[in-house]
Amino acid sequence: MPELPEVETVRRQLINLIRDETIARVEAPFPPIITHDLHWFQDTIKDQVIRDLDRKGKFLIFMLDRHAMIIHLRMEGRFHIKKDEPVLKHEHAIFHFASGRNLRYHDVRKFGRITLVEKDRVMHHPGIAALAPEPKHLDVNHFYRRLKHKRVAVKTALLDQRLVAGLGNIYVDETLFHAGIHPKRLTSSLTKKQVVRMVEHATHVLARAVELGGATIRSYQAITGVHGRFQNELAVHTKKDEPCPICQTPIIKIKVGGRGTYVCPKCQQ
Numbered sequence: 146m147p148e149l150p151e152v153e154t155v156r157r158q159l160i161n162l163i164r165d166e167t168i169a170r171v172e173a174p175f176p177p178i179i180t181h182d183l184h185w186f187q188d189t190i191k192d193q194v195i196r197d198l199d200r201k202g203k204f205l206i207f208m209l210d211r212h213a214m215i216i217h218l219r220m221e222g223r224f225h226i227k228k229d230e231p232v233l234k235h236e237h238a239i240f241h242f243a244s245g246r247n248l249r250y251h252d253v254r255k256f257g258r259i260t261l262v263e264k265d266r267v268m269h270h271p272g273i274a275a276l277a278p279e280p281k282h283l284d285v286n287h288f289y290r291r292l293k294h295k296r297v298a299v300k301t302a303l304l305d306q307r308l309v310a311g312l313g314n315i316y317v318d319e320t321l322f323h324a325g326i327h328p329k330r331l332t333s334s335l336t337k338k339q340v341v342r343m344v345e346h347a348t349h350v351l352a353r354a355v356e357l358g359g360a361t362i363r364s365y366q367a368i369t370g371v372h373g374r375f376q377n378e379l380a381v382h383t384k385k386d387e388p389c390p391i392c393q394t395p396i397i398k399i400k401v402g403g404r405g406t407y408v409c410p411k412c413q414q
């Protein structure tokens with residue numbers, strides 16, 4: 146599943162390919178991908194120009210002339226830029242540009258959804274409105290107080306996008322390892338110092354992953370031909386039975402809130 150660094154990578158690469166393109170028409174071979182009446186969507190988006198591509202959490206926001214098109218890639222969503230190639234089975238929405246090129250939304254699992262809102266209503270989109278700030282924008286005092294009032298495993302809390310946005314399974318495991326905190330530790334028992342450390346490491350892990358184009362694991366590829374390299378720097382995630390990079394103790398895999406979780410049993414007590 147693409148996480149924040151992968152979505153940011155898509156954003157950075159895609160914007161250079163589509164900025165200033167005019168949408169001439171849209172086809173949707175799998176209409177449920179579009180969360181509106183298809184004819185309304187097609188009429189409304191027609192002739193609008195792609196001015197910019199923003200991101201909030203894992204939502205991509207195509208800024209058009211009057212509207213913003215919001216997409217969450219969910220499990221397997223990805224984009225391809227093509228010309229006259231035949232439409233493939235999993236290409237569920239095709240945005241034809243006036244230039245003759247087209248942007249295709251490809252999604253094997255069909256979980257992604259495309260929504261069009263007026264530009265000034267982006268923050269009212271229910272998914273986006275519920276998002277907490279990303280680690281680098283968190284108010285640590287406020288975050289610490291919210292954690293204090295919860296009695297959940299710290300991993301579960303870090304995955305909760307209403308508490309902190311942008312951390313998925315891979316990046317939570319890495320953050321907690323670097324902060325030396327066990328994923329099952331109750332949030333109410335964390336000290337202020339530990340919360341500060343955790344936020345610092347989360348910020349660093351995400352920034353480094355963005356720098357490396359995200360992580361390509363389990364064959365997720367942001368755009369055709371793009372491979373992230375962050376998987377080469379993973380300390381614990383996917384490293385079961387391999388030595389901890391700090392103390393050489395074999396990494397173990399446990400379940401936390403139903404999610405596969407990698408831990409150094411010595412560094413994260």
Ligand SMILES: [Zn+2]
Nearest residue numbers: 389392409412
């Ligand atoms: Zn260790």
